[in-house]
Amino acid sequence: MTDPNARPDFSHNDFYHRYLLRQVPRQCDRALDIGCGTGLFARRLAQRAQTVEAIDRAPEVIDQARALSHDTPNVHYAEADVADYDLGTARYDFISGIASIHHMPFAETITKLRDALAPGGVLAILGLCRYATRADYLPDLVAAPANLAAKAAVRAKARLGSRAAGSGPAPSMDAQMTLPEIRTEAVRLLPGAVIRRRLFWRYSLIYRQRSSSTR
Numbered sequence: 199m200t201d202p203n204a205r206p207d208f209s210h211n212d213f214y215h216r217y218l219l220r221q222v223p224r225q226c227d228r229a230l231d232i233g234c235g236t237g238l239f240a241r242r243l244a245q246r247a248q249t250v251e252a253i254d255r256a257p258e259v260i261d262q263a264r265a266l267s268h269d270t271p272n273v274h275y276a277e278a279d280v281a282d283y284d285l286g287t288a289r290y291d292f293i294s295g296i297a298s299i300h301h302m303p304f305a306e307t308i309t310k311l312r313d314a315l316a317p318g319g320v321l322a323i324l325g326l327c328r329y330a331t332r333a334d335y336l337p338d339l340v341a342a343p344a345n346l347a348a349k350a351a352v353r354a355k356a357r358l359g360s361r362a363a364g365s366g367p368a369p370s371m372d373a374q375m376t377l378p379e380i381r382t383e384a385v386r387l388l389p390g391a392v393i394r395r396r397l398f399w400r401y402s403l404i405y406r407q408r409s410s411s412t413r
């Protein structure tokens with residue numbers, strides 16, 4: 199996972215890259231990353247897939263992603279909104295969305311991505327959800343100190359000195375759906391999907407398309 203462009207600080211999203219990459223099918227010809235940002239995950243994915251399409255609606259991040267990816271010619275970036283992006287008729291062996299799906303209409307986006315999966319293809323989402331109950335905050339008792347420790351360890355390793363590591367992040371204010379709501383939609387749209395609450399204010403959703411085309 200060595201990448202000269204990896205972020206020097208601890209990132210709650212990047213922390214889960216290894217887990218997400220483990221979901222990539224052994225034979226992965228075509229992959230898609232939605233809301234790719236500056237493309238760190240797309241570049242890592244490109245080591246496991248023949249070609250990666252990486253899309254983001256923000257022109258400035260796509261410019262940065264392209265500038266950072268000269269050594270990774272099998273990543274193709276597009277500045278586009280996922281809702282408008284023409285997925286064509288080819289099918290993807292792996293589709294990822296990291297900290298991006300909460301910016302998009304959930305059901306429409308999930309349906310579009312599911313229908314673009316090849317037989318046996320995998321949809322892997324790392325998402326943020328809305329906290330609604332006190333119980334949602336309980337994992338923070340572990341996550342907050344773990345976050346500080348991880349930040350300190352990464353900074354020590356990177357020899358960035360002892361500037362304040364910052365407090366733990368609040369769950370995204372942008373996220374509209376609670377985890378139970380996401381589970382309900384997943385049962386409806388992605389039967390068999392595995393959803394897990396994650397320590398650092400995230401959930402993961404992994405869905406594998408059936409090998410036959412019947413749904």
Ligand SMILES: C[S@@+](CC[C@H](N)C(=O)[O-])C[C@H]1O[C@@H](n2cnc3c(N)ncnc32)[C@H](O)[C@@H]1O
Nearest residue numbers: 211233234235254255256279280296297298301
């Ligand atoms: C929090 S950033 C995460 C970026 C990257 N996936 C990462 O892990 O660093 C969310 C990204 O999703 C992009 N985004 C949000 N809504 C989008 C949409 N409808 N279509 C394409 N990109 C979108 C934003 O521009 C932003 O770059």
